[in-house]
Amino acid sequence: MKISMISEHASPLAVLGGADAGGQNVHVAELALALGRRGDEVTVYTRRDAAELDDRVPLGPGVEVVNVTAGPAEPVERDRMLPHMVALAEGVAADWAERGAPELVHSHFWMSGLAALDAVARTEARTGARVPTVHTFHALGSVKRRHQGAADTSPAERVWLEPRVGREADAIIATCTDEVNELSALGIDGAKTTVIPCGVDLDRFAARGQRALRFVRPxxxxxxxxxxxxxxxxxxxxxxxxxxxxxxxxxxxxxxxxxxxxxxxxxxxxxxxxxxxxxxxxxxxxxxxxxxxxxxxxxxxxxxxxxxxxxxxxxxxxxxxxxxxxxxxxxxxxxxxxxxxxxxxxxxxxxxxxxxxxxxxxxxxxxxxxxxxxxxxxxxxxxxxxxxYTWTSVADRTAAVYRRLIENVARPLAGAGRGR
Ligand code: UDP
Structure with a gap:
């Protein structure tokens, strides 16, 4: 399958452990790499956050990262990124126009969901072909607000734009069962949600191996x-x-x-x-x-x-x-x-x-x-x-969702395929 992913703030190439780079970066990188190992072709679009980054960076077999210029080519806090999503969608749609649209787009985090829906609409207007969309939220504004209250710096528009992404995406991949309840509270149809967890790199994280530190106390x-x-x-x-x-x-x-x-x-x-x-x-x-x-x-x-x-x-x-x-x-x-x-x-x-x-x-x-x-x-x-929780099984389960959508949702080019 030829798959695009959009991960606006969480580049698979980012350094982990800072305030804005964590699980989503790992998830996008490892899922893309595991799909690549299966033989799928994956392009991950992210927002360029430094001028010196190459436009296209290979991540592994079958996987490349595309740095799209959308807003200033410098770090922008996640909660200030919304105004740049139109430019991100334009960049993605332009790349699809130049290199061919994917069979499916999988967006990560609500703002990438907006960019994906926008890029799909632009592409449909241009070609008549509809690229199916899968969305993973990674985090939900409704949950964040409940816990963080006034400390939540998310843009006000998240309240209505995030559920819209959930309603308009063809399928949702939730990462845990608790999220399914949260999504249904937002009015998102549970029938289109599949729970697929994140995985872990079992070779890197092994039970046997050196210990970095020795402690005398518990x-x-x-x-x-x-x-x-x-x-x-x-x-x-x-x-x-x-x-x-x-x-x-x-x-x-x-x-x-x-x-x-x-x-x-x-x-x-x-x-x-x-x-x-x-x-x-x-x-x-x-x-x-x-x-x-x-x-x-x-x-x-x-x-x-x-x-x-x-x-x-x-x-x-x-x-x-x-x-x-x-x-x-x-x-x-x-x-x-x-x-x-x-x-x-x-x-x-x-x-x-x-x-x-x-x-x-x-x-x-x-x-x-x-x-x-x-x-x-x-x-x-x-x-x-x-x-x-192996990434191989996560990728296989994710690919099954992709395959189902590609067969059922994708609308071929006018005049092409299915007897048209
Ligand atoms: N991490 C790391 N170095 C650090 C701190 C964290 O590599 O100093 C990695 C950690 O191994 C994990 C990720 O950052 O893969 C954090 O992901 P998690 O889903 O636990 O939390 P999130 O950051 O998404 O809230």
Missing amino acids: TVAVVGRIVPRKGTDLVISALAELADRGVDDVDLIVVGGPDAAGSGLLADAEIARLAEIACALGVGDRVRFLGRVPQQELPAVLRSVDAVVCTPWYEPFGIVPLEAMACGVPVVAAAVGGLQDTVVDGVTGLHVPPRDPAAIADALGRLLPDARRRAALGRAGRARVESE
Whole structure:
């Protein structure tokens, strides 16, 4: 199949771990590469965020990334990108006009959905042929608003434009079952939604291999973009709670954020806020901020810790728990969003209620002294990702959705095919 993807802010080529580059970048890159390995041809369109980027960059066999000029050729915050979506659609449609339209377009995040629908309409007006559309939201404005309230900086138009993308796309791929309920609350027809999770690179994230760090005390890790909604402060509070209960030897490493400068200092407002909280709670010396770790070095860090803690306020999917499970490390996870599907309570980790430091402390208090339990949970985690979350199976399931749409929705060129 000849497939286009649009991922306006999340380039598969971006550096991971900063404020705006995380799971979506991984998802788009790995899905495209896995489709390429199947023999599909994938072009990923993204917004050019630096003048020196080549127009077309090969990502792997059968996969290329196209940097479309849409707005200034410099980083633009995700929440300020909406005005550039018309230019992105124009660029995509122009590329299709020059090189031939794809059999299907798969958009990622609501603004890319707008650009996809726009590019499809332009192409249909030009050729009469209709390119089918699949959309993956990755995150929903309705959920973000519920949790972030006034701190949500999404453009006001998201409230009505995002559901429109859901209504107008031919099919939706949701990444977890919780999202299906959220979509139906937005009035999006469940019949056109298929749940296909994200995957994890099982070769990179292996249970066996070197450990990057050696710890003398029990140590847990939080990994991800350093933003308030990831709930790192809850884990710091849990450490203080454990100390109050007399367990004062647990260390926390926090991975993500900016690269450590030459001095080793991390210039980041959110890290400064978290460090202040840790000091105020008397656990300042228990928490270490490592900054961004390149993904290829992450497995050796994950294998070094006794547990990974993922306790976001909400989580559309959450690839980090899969990465921990793939490394054979148990996960303490808030029972929210995708973490309810991926982490099996009592089997691959422990669930805790959202925003509940005492519950995190309880879970760690049970898990950390029990090496046999941790090993059993880690083994079960590895087995689970091997059976459910390979990118190959994610790509096969996604390709089946594409195939169905190409056969049923695509309208051929006037005068061509199907006896016209
Ligand atoms: N990541 C990384 N280095 C870091 C922090 C994060 O490579 O220092 C990667 C991590 O391995 C994962 C992704 O960023 O693949 C985060 O994805 P997730 O779905 O957990 O969270 P999101 O960023 O989408 O909210």
